[in-house]
Amino acid sequence: MLVPSLPPKQPTSPTAVPHPGEAPRFAFLREVFRQDPEFQSLLQEKDPALFAQGFLQWALRREDRGDLGAAAKVYAELAANGDAEVAGQARRRLDLLEGKGRGADRAEAMLARFAREALHPAGVLGMTAASLAFRVTRLASLRFLLDSPVAGPLTRGAGARFAASLAGFAAEVPAMLFASKGMQQALGERPAWDSASLAREWQAGALFLAGMKLGAAFGATLTRQMATVSPAAAPWRGPVLTQSSLLGGAILGKALEHRFLGEGGKFSWLEGLAAYLHAHAGAGLGRSLLGSGWRVLETGLELRAVEGTERRGPRPKGWLREAGAFALAAPAVSKLAAARTDFASSRMSGLDGGGAGPQATALAARFRPRFPPAGPKVYSEEILETALETPLPREEWRERLLEAYAEAKAPGGYEQLLIAEGVKKIFSYDGLRTGIGSFDLSLLQFGFERALGEAHPTRRRQSLRLLFYLMSTDLSRPSLSRAFHALGLGDALKAPADPIYPAAFARRLAGAVGRHWARYLPADIPLLLNFIHEHAGGDEAKAEGMIRIFGRGPRDYPETALRGALQYAARSSLGKLALRRLFLIFATEDIPAKLRELKTQDSPESMPDLLREWEALGLGPEEIAHELRGTPHNAYLDDVRLARKVVSVLRAKERARRASAEERLRAKFGLQSGILEALRSGGPLRAETLLKLLQWNPDRATQRLLSDLREGRLDLRVAGEEEFEALFRAWGQARRCDGALFVKAFDGMKRDLILVRELSPAARAGGETSHAAYEELMLRLEAVVHEWEHFRHFNGEIAMRGLSREGRLVSEIMASLEEDRWQGYFSLRETPLGRLARRLGQPLPLYLRDFHDWLYFSKRNAERTAGWLRD
Structure with missing residues (x-):
């Protein structure tokens, strides 16, 4: 029987794994990991079995590090061409990545991967860096855009906010990438730094952060819509919606990575959860590092953008x-x-306008070039308008006031606007002639009238500059008194206690004095008659009328308050102004509280400081209210209802702060x-x-x-x-x-x-x-x-x-x-x-x-x- 000859038996190879240089599937790995020392050492392995085992272990480590795409490609190659043992292990790992296999194995693999990713410090550091980069860059960009003098779609409103967010996004993607890889390097994980790896990871980071932004935007919109319907209802809804939207955004971002970059394995929502935890922790660390003051700056700029703070003409008069x-x-x-x-x-709301008359337009046109042009934090138009509306006793003083505003160190600023509003108020009240307002405001009015009436330009400028300085720093009765001395008044305002009127003047008015001033002390008579003689002169009828008005004091006002006011007028360097004030109070039958102002005063302590001091002494709200009665903090009014309100409001403000x-x-x-x-x-x-x-x-x-x-x-x-x-x-x-x-x-x-x-x-x-x-x-x-x-x-x-x-x-x-x-x-x-x-x-x-x-x-x-x- 003839037996056909068989071909010679070929030696069997222990594995069918081709060399990586010959496997088309590994072209991706050769390009990406050409600078990876571990990968390069594997390429030098000549024994196929050892090469397959080494390659499998390399893929497992890549999977542990989160590089699922590389791991999946290796598993697929080994499952197709490896020997039975290596191919089986590779197929099981590939099935788990693709969501196949037994349920228990899948759950174990997903949870293990989730734990590794969620606890990896590189993810937290990357998101912290991303948060810092975004917030710093966005704030700087938004401020730059809003401060631009040119108003346009990208420098105001929603356009400015969008442009600033794009700038922040452009900064946060590389910040997250390099911080994360830097931490991996520090932990000895040897991440890839070649251009292809960086480009791919940059794209993955951009897709993930874009998903997060979309989720955050959706949550913010939904929260605002719900708040519009019922702001006070269920205050927990806002935070829950916000965090749920961020979680959804993180899951969406990871899904986008899988969709557009071909990430290996089946997508799992646990990847998004791990990334959300990184983002949440990173954002919290970023907030802590920047501090609460940064949040205030951010929100302030947001409000400027939302309000469209480019000012279209003067601010409405109701701004104060x-x-x-x-x-x-x-x-x-x-x-x-x-x-x-x-x-x-x-x-x-607001004060009545003053009497600038037909000169207003010409004055505004003349002085406008001397103020900064319109722009953020510039109030030139408002200051001009306020100055033109200030009801000055003499029209020629208006030009002098505008001159002083224009020559100030920082014209057009908010501080000058406050001063201009204050000057307008004191002249609107006209307390020097009508008794409206407080005694101290009438003193300030007197100082401005003397300064504006000064004929010498240099002395006028110096006087006005001094008053502006006091309003900005330390306006009080002692500082005003010192200012009056600096203005050259010296003792000119002191009320003489001895008679300076003619004896015949006193004889003619003796009957009226006897009828109306029986309750005044003898020392009061010459003090008051000196004042009456100064203002009535030889007009006997006017002098008698003033005597009748002064006679209301002992009859209608508390003895203690009246006596204190007279003593202040007799001793103070501001005595003539105090007597003037006293007469106006009696002429208008004004409130007794205004008499309490006529006494020697220091600068009042701030009410918050007083409150803390009294609370430290163990005083309760009712006791503090009684301490406030009759003080400047209670408007000099001896009314406990008002004092209770002052304490209540101040305590509420402290709680709010x-x-x-x-x-x-x-x-x-x-x-x-x-x-x-x-x-x-x-x-x-x-x-x-x-x-x-x-x-x-x-x-x-x-x-x-x-x-x-x-x-x-x-x-x-x-x-x-x-x-x-x-x-x-x-x-x-x-x-x-x-x-x-x-x-x-x-x-x-x-x-x-x-x-x-x-x-x-x-x-x-x-x-x-x-x-x-x-x-x-x-x-x-x-x-x-x-x-x-x-x-x-x-x-x-x-x-x-x-x-x-x-x-x-x-x-x-x-x-x-x-x-x-x-x-x-x-x-x-x-x-x-x-x-x-x-x-x-x-x-x-x-x-x-x-x-x-x-x-x-x-x-x-x-x-x-x-x-x-x-x-």
């Missing part, structure tokens, strides 16, 4: 506003006219966004809109206000311009009312009512881009808070009928302080009113007393003081 409020007693004009004494006006700055800034951002949204609609103002916006302040007082409105104890309604003006004119007791009125219920009204003035047609037409519209709506919100405080007064401890001058001032100061409390929650620093009060050397309650004194009693005072005193 005081409040004033009272109660209306009837819903119809016919009934209101019969009940004028029960009225109370509301949200009063200790609260999270980020929460308060978020509330401010939400309020301002809500105002812009309301203006964007262009429709009529609605009570529901006001309620939604008020909710952004979470303090207890605001919640009580909202509760009173929702539970029917108080009504809120928006009135058209015509109806509102008719009610206000029928009352007629205040100079102006721009915000709201409180109407006390009677004659069939079910509840008390806060009546809010509709936005002006110009503001509604301007929409969200109008500063005037924004200011008007903000004013309405503050007015509601103000009027709610009056609702509490007139249903509690203050009787509306027969309200005295002092009672009205107390009620107004308390309502204005409540309003300042509401405003203060949204400000990390002083409110604008607080800053202006400091420039005038006044605690806020005294500043508010002076404003309401002008608002309600300036016309009456002017009528009663006209013609009595010489300038």
Whole structure:
């Protein structure tokens, strides 16, 4: 039997793994890892079995490091061409990467991978660096764009925010890449630094961060939409939505990596969870490193961008506003006219304009080039407008005042705007001639009149510069007294105690003195007669009239306060001005609190310092309130109700300052966004809109206000311009009312009512881009808070009928302080009113007393003081 010959038997190779140089699938690895020492050493291995085992171990290490794409390619090659043992192991690892295999194995592999990735320090460091790079670059870019004098789509509003975010994104991708790889290098993991690896990892990082940005944007939009519906409901929703959106963004980012870069293995949401944890930890570390002050800067720039802070012309006059409020007693004009004494006006705003006359346009055109041009943090137009509106006694002084503003060290700045507003106030009050406002403001007015009236240009400039300096640094009665000496007044203002009037003058007036001054001390007589002789001269009838007015002092005012004022006038270097003040108080039958101002004073301590000092001594709120009575911090008023309000508001402000700055800034951002949204609609103002916006302040007082409105104890309604003006004119007791009125219920009204003035047609037409519209709506919100405080007064401890001058001032100061409390929650620093009060050397309650004194009693005072005193 013939047996066919067989071919010679070929030797069997222990493995079918080709050399990497001959495997097409490894071309990717050869390119990416040509600088990897471990990979290069594997290429030198000649034994196929050892090469396969080494290559498998190399792939396992790449998988541990998160390089799933490289590991998957190796597993696929070994599973197809390896011997049984290596191929089996490679196939099992590849199945696990692709989500196949037994459930327990898949779960174990995914959890192990998740633990490795979540706990790897390189991921946390990379995200920390990314967070820092993004925030620093974005803030610098946004500030640069917003400060640009050229307004355009990319330098203002949403365009500026988007451009700054792109710049931040461009910085955070490489920061994350290099920080992460640097940490891997430090841990001995030998990451690849070749250009191909860097390019691929840069793309992966960009896709992941883009997914995170999309998730964050979605969460922010959803949170704002929910807050618009109900800001106060479920406060936990915002953080939950935010973090859920970020987690979704991280998962989306990892999915994008798999989709566009062909990441090996099946995508698992656990990869996104691990990356989210890295991002969360990195963002937290970044916040800690930058500090809370950085968040304040960021939010401030965000608000500038959202508000569109390129200023289109002068800022509305209401940028610095005081409040004033009272109660209306009837819903119809016919009934209101019969009940004028029960009225109370509301949200009063701004001072009346001065008398610049036809020269205003020419003066503005002449001085405008001497101020900085319009731009961020430049208030040249507002300063010019304020100077032109200041009611100066002599028109030629206006040019001198503008000259002084233009020659200042920093013209056009916010500090100069505060000073200009302060100067406007003291001349509007005209306390030197009418007694309106505080004694110290009349002293400041006297100083400005002497400086502006100085004929010599150099001395005039020096005098005005000194007064401006005091307003910016240390305005107080002692510093003003020193300034008067520096202005060359010396003892010229001291009131002589011995008679300087002719004996015949005293004889002619002896009868009037005997009738009206029986309760004065003998030492008081020459002091007062010297003053009367200076102002009445030979006019005997005028002198007798002044004697009658001085006679009201012992009859109508507390003996202690009167005696202290007379002693101050006799001893002080400002005695003549003190006597002038005393006469004006008696002529207008003003409040006793103004007598308490006429005493020797040091600069008052700040109220927060006093509060902390008294609390350290163990004093409670009621004891502190009694300590405040009659002091400048209580507007010199001996009223414990006001003192309690001062303590309450100050303690609330201290609590707010200790609260999270980020929460308060978020509330401010939400309020301002809500105002812009309301203006964007262009429709009529609605009570529901006001309620939604008020909710952004979470303090207890605001919640009580909202509760009173929702539970029917108080009504809120928006009135058209015509109806509102008719009610206000029928009352007629205040100079102006721009915000709201409180109407006390009677004659069939079910509840008390806060009546809010509709936005002006110009503001509604301007929409969200109008500063005037924004200011008007903000004013309405503050007015509601103000009027709610009056609702509490007139249903509690203050009787509306027969309200005295002092009672009205107390009620107004308390309502204005409540309003300042509401405003203060949204400000990390002083409110604008607080800053202006400091420039005038006044605690806020005294500043508010002076404003309401002008608002309600300036016309009456002017009528009663006209013609009595010489300038």
